[in-house]
Amino acid sequence: MDENNKMDDIARLKEAILKEYPRLHKNDSFKFRCHSGVPCFNECCGDVNIFLTPYDIMRLKNNLGITSQEFLAKYTISPFDKNLKYPVLLLKMNDDVRKSCPFVGDKGCGVYPDRPWACRMYPLGLATSRESSQTIDSEFFFLLQEATCKGFCEEHEQTIEQWLADQGIEEYNMAGEDFKDITLHPRLQNVKGGLSLQQVEMFHTACYNLDKFRRFIFESSFLDKFEVAPDTLEKLKNDDEALLKFGYKWVRFSLFGEQTLKVKDDVFRAKRLELEKKLAAKEKRETN
Numbered sequence: 001m002d003e004n005n006k007m008d009d010i011a012r013l014k015e016a017i018l019k020e021y022p023r024l025h026k027n028d029s030f031k032f033r034c035h036s037g038v039p040c041f042n043e044c045c046g047d048v049n050i051f052l053t054p055y056d057i058m059r060l061k062n063n064l065g066i067t068s069q070e071f072l073a074k075y076t077i078s079p080f081d082k083n084l085k086y087p088v089l090l091l092k093m094n095d096d097v098r099k100s101c102p103f104v105g106d107k108g109c110g111v112y113p114d115r116p117w118a119c120r121m122y123p124l125g126l127a128t129s130r131e132s133s134q135t136i137d138s139e140f141f142f143l144l145q146e147a148t149c150k151g152f153c154e155e156h157e158q159t160i161e162q163w164l165a166d167q168g169i170e171e172y173n174m175a176g177e178d179f180k181d182i183t184l185h186p187r188l189q190n191v192k193g194g195l196s197l198q199q200v201e202m203f204h205t206a207c208y209n210l211d212k213f214r215r216f217i218f219e220s221s222f223l224d225k226f227e228v229a230p231d232t233l234e235k236l237k238n239d240d241e242a243l244l245k246f247g248y249k250w251v252r253f254s255l256f257g258e259q260t261l262k263v264k265d266d267v268f269r270a271k272r273l274e275l276e277k278k279l280a281a282k283e284k285r286e287t288n
């Protein structure tokens with residue numbers, strides 16, 4: 001299946017979820033248990049569309065001990081869809097009959113402590129909807145109850161809240177908040193004609209390619225232009241989580257024009273002078 005079909009499938013599923021799936025909330029319970037004794041063990045780890053968040057990618061590449069560049073090249077695909085407002089990444093399945101996940105093995109998930117958010121959530125999904133009378137999106141959970149999944153035949157019952165706690169979802173949600181704010185930002189949602197190639201590249205580097213973003217900070221003229229506190233700078237050298245948060249600030253600064261980073265005074269003055277000169281030259285041209 002090519003990447004465009006994948007996006008069409010995802011859009012159809014989204015529509016069905018909003019229209020047909022029962023809406024669940026944190027206190028609702030469901031019967032389900034997944035363990036190595038179920039007859040379908042590992043069957044769900046193939047031919048699936050798993051969107052990767054920046055935090056997922058950071059955790060996975062560190063689990064595998066490879067660079068973000070290597071991870072992106074080997075394990076991700078970037079579907080093209082004219083309706084997408086920003087670059088999204090999917091986990092690339094193997095090119096075998098089952099289209100299996102590259103991380104699944106006989107004993108289950110090979111990256112289990114750092115498995116992506118979507119894998120932690122399964123069989124739960126999270127959707128947002130906005131009714132015509134509402135101005136704020138409301139969130140609800142739904143169950144992806146596939147016939148092949150025998151976990152639903154188990155007697156173990158839990159609330160959605162318990163499931164989320166068992167799967168360590170809160171940590172992922174907290175780390176994902178800043179990214180969610182960016183993706184829902186009105187400036188991004190309402191951008192006419194989509195982001196420019198340069199903006200796409202900048203977004204991709206800051207959010208997904210942390211090693212490249214680190215080189216951008218330390219090996220370009222970035223630090224000549226921006227003030228960064230010494231303790232922050234020290235963290236950015238080795239702490240990927242701090243680097244990712246800093247990346248989000250950079251995206252907000254460069255895409256939305258927010259004052260999330262401080263430009264050095266001399267750079268600011270030089271820029272202002274340059275702008276004033278340009279304006280003066282323009283005025284002169286117009287009066288001649």
Ligand code: SF4
Pocket residue numbers: 044045046101102103104105108109110111112115116119
């Ligand atoms: S990352 Fe792990 S849990 Fe997720 S699909 Fe792959 S093997 Fe399965």
Ligand code: SF4
Pocket residue numbers: 033034035038039040041042043044045122123148149150151152
């Ligand atoms: S199909 Fe369901 S029960 Fe079977 S391994 Fe996957 S999640 Fe577990």
